[in-house]
Amino acid sequence: MGIKEATSVLHDIYDEALESYSIKTLLDIGCGRGDFIRRMTQRGITCKGIDASAVMVDECQRAGLDVGCKHLNEIDEKFDAIVAIFDVLNFLNHNELILFLQDISLRLNDGGVFLADINTLHGFRGVAVGSVSVDNKDEFLCVDAEFEDDKLYSEFTLFKSDGMGKYIKTQDVIVQYYHKIKFFEKQSSLKLVKKQTVSLYDKNDKNLLIFKF
């Protein structure tokens, strides 16, 4: 399954999970290309998004979406719902996650909901590890992922044609952190009201979490 299809499968599940809540305003943290914002906007919800990537934000803004390249603590409004979906929490280490959840509770209206997902241990250890490559005409990308000490290290190597017969090589490493559900159950300001295993690339490779404020 490609990334587009996987995104759509996840968004279907999260869309359905939010149906039973009365939501007029929503903040999408780590909104990426803005697909979930588009979907929620079609449901009549007023949506905003933030993303750490200027490239993603630029793409959203060019599509007319209300998205900024901001940190959560730079947001001063409150929302009926906040979402952080498709691995966003796994990009935060334990200390960052504690501060992030505190900021979430400051930005939710009374009775508001926070929906997020986290990769399961199997999702990291059994599914995400290994190597994949994508070979296009002008680009060759290789991703090599290893899981160690509850962290997934994904090394990206890109060879990009300079159009004059040479390829420029760039490399980057992204770290994702495994978080236990127990940690979320212990939160005092946000109450975990729903946990559901999700099978995306393999059986039970993600958990959907819904909190109420």
Ligand SMILES: C[S@@+](CC[C@H](N)C(=O)[O-])C[C@H]1O[C@@H](n2cnc3c(N)ncnc32)[C@H](O)[C@@H]1O
């Ligand atoms: C795998 S993508 C998911 C995009 C989108 N949520 C979706 O469901 O299609 C993860 C996104 O989270 C963003 N991101 C990661 N950590 C973030 C943070 N602390 N604050 C805002 N955005 C973040 C990345 O830039 C990336 O666009």
